[in-house]
Amino acid sequence: MDQIYDDLKRTLVKRGLASNNDVNDKVFYKEDELHVILEHTGSKSELTENIRKDLIKVSNGFEFKLILNGKEKTIIYPQLKDKIKEFNYQRIYKDSFIIATIITGFYICVMTILVSLINQEPETIKGISDKLLDVSALISSFVITYLTSKVLTVRQEKLNRVEKIKELSNKLTEFRRICHVVLESWQFWQPSAAAHAHGKNVAKKITFNDLQYLNVYDRRWDEIHNMMKYETYGEIKPKFVLQLATLCKSKDRYIHNRLFLGMSFLANYIYSLKELEEWRFLPDNNMFWYVFENEWQDYERSFNFQISDHDKTRITKCAGRLDNSLVNKNFSKELLVSASQIAENEIIPELTRLVKKNEAKQSFLIKYLLICFSGVFVFGVLLQVILGLFLSSLVISYISIIAVTAIVIHILISMPAILKSEITFHPKYDYD
Incomplete structure (x- = not known):
């Protein structure tokens, strides 16, 4: 709320x-x-x-x-x-779909009444039903085969993106490991130990998103600002710690009480779109760049780059795996800025785009056609073959004719609008 x-x-x-x-x-x-x-x-x-x-x-x-x-x-x-009113609003023109459904329902009711009042020649009805059986079987088999192949094609496209997603996920994990080492190095934060400890304590209560997207109208404005204690620790250093902690937080921290990622995080871990959205703040507010490049003259005494050789090695190895341009680079503020900008400008945006495509659901058009032509096959073919063994063939013929023609009417009315919607690009959904 x-x-x-x-x-x-x-x-x-x-x-x-x-x-x-x-x-x-x-x-x-x-x-x-x-x-x-x-x-x-x-x-x-x-x-x-x-x-x-x-x-x-x-x-x-x-x-x-x-x-x-x-x-x-x-x-x-x-x-x-x-x-x-908003049924499938993003992908179809709802009015056409609803109108098609209403007209189809009205058609079924009218036809049912007419059939009960008018006695047709059984031979005529049977002849129409037989032709319908042949046409339904032929068309449905072609359409269902095409749609099945289309679904398999989409699945293959998703599989083709898996290797790239895996590669980018591993690179993102390397960047998060760098963040973890920087965050946990007491030597690095020695000149700002109090702000570092305070930032880590705040990170147990909120994430960087809570602070980044806080506005003056938020009822937590006073609470969060009092929590940050800017007057005591300044604004930037606790904020930097909070960003590092948010980048390091493990998704299972609530289960195992693990606040931070740890160096033994599994390789080939695939990030979900929901997880990636947790780090959407980086392009808007890269604290590595802000502290170590943009405002370095104000903070050069706040950090100690003479950390242990073990921590330096861990960071440089992660940086080398993050990007080839960082291989054999020495630990420095430039290395940290470069690693963060690669994650900000290349890894997270591209990984988000690919994961979004792979997590996208099947298009409405494919699902709609699959349902409709499955219905044509059921009522036009299976119904006559199976129920014909137990019920009057005339009754089955009436049901088949009414059902199949109703489905066709629904398709004819709604299809133009659905197709128009499918080929129309929406900036909010189709350009990511």
């Missing part, structure tokens, strides 16, 4: 419903429920809908109590009507 709390405050300020000075009085928690109190002279329904629309743009779900001119109303998203 913290994110909704922040989003609500930004929305009210943006719409002029609150100022930075009084927004905390209008958005607050009461008995673990989020409340918003407003006074408004205009249209209440329009205001409520505008606030709701603003939040939908930045949130996947929310619930809060809106007290408008003394009247309380619970605002929830998503509701059932929202889920229906």
Whole structure:
């Protein structure tokens, strides 16, 4: 709910419903429920809908109590009507799909009624059914074969990316090992021992993301800033320690109480997209570059590069495995900056792109066609062959004709919109 709390405050300020000075009085928690109190002279329904629309743009779900001119109303998203409206919104034109479903359902109802009222010649129905059987079997076999080959092709493309993903994952692990050695070297942090110890203690409570994406409207603003104790330890050094700790944190720390990565981390470990997103802060705020290059004149007395030979060797070996350009380089601030920039500009972006492709689900078009033509095969072929042994062949023929034609109608109505959506590139989803 913290994110909704922040989003609500930004929305009210943006719409002029609150100022930075009084927004905390209008958005607050009461008995673990989020409340918003407003006074408004205009249209209440329009205001409520505008606030709701603003939040939908930045949130996947929310619930809060809106007290408008003394009247309380619970605002929830998503509701059932929202889920229906937004069904597969990113990849298809929902209106065409829903219209196709409604028309198909209406067609089935009408045909069922007509069949019950009109008696057709059994021979005519049987003839239509036999032709339908042949056509359904032929078309379905071709389409299902094509779709199966398409799925296998997509799988092969994912397999082809595995080696590159494995290579980049190993390089990322090497960079994280460098971070671990730097973080744990007491000699390196000796001139800033107090700030180092404080930063590691803070790292047990929050991550660098909590600090990096903190804004003045966040209700944890005061808590986190008081936790960092900038007045005592300064801002940059504890922040640097927190970034290193976040880069080193192990995903299983909650199970085994392991805070940091350790040098024995398994090779060929494949990072998930969720894990990679935890380090999305690096391109925006590379503390290695900031401290050791951009502001080095202010911090050159804060670090000791005369660390043990053992730690130097570990760092230089990891750097050599990270990138060929760093092979046989001596331990220095330049080495650390170069390693961080390679991770920032090359490894993490490319690894994120490849993992995102491999974790992507099958396209809606393939799943839709596979379901539809499987339905054609079931109703057009299997139904007549299997149920024909137990039920009247006339009844089976009616069911097959209605079902198959209904599926074809649904495809004809929805397919243009689906195809248009599939070939339209969306910047948010298709250019990563």
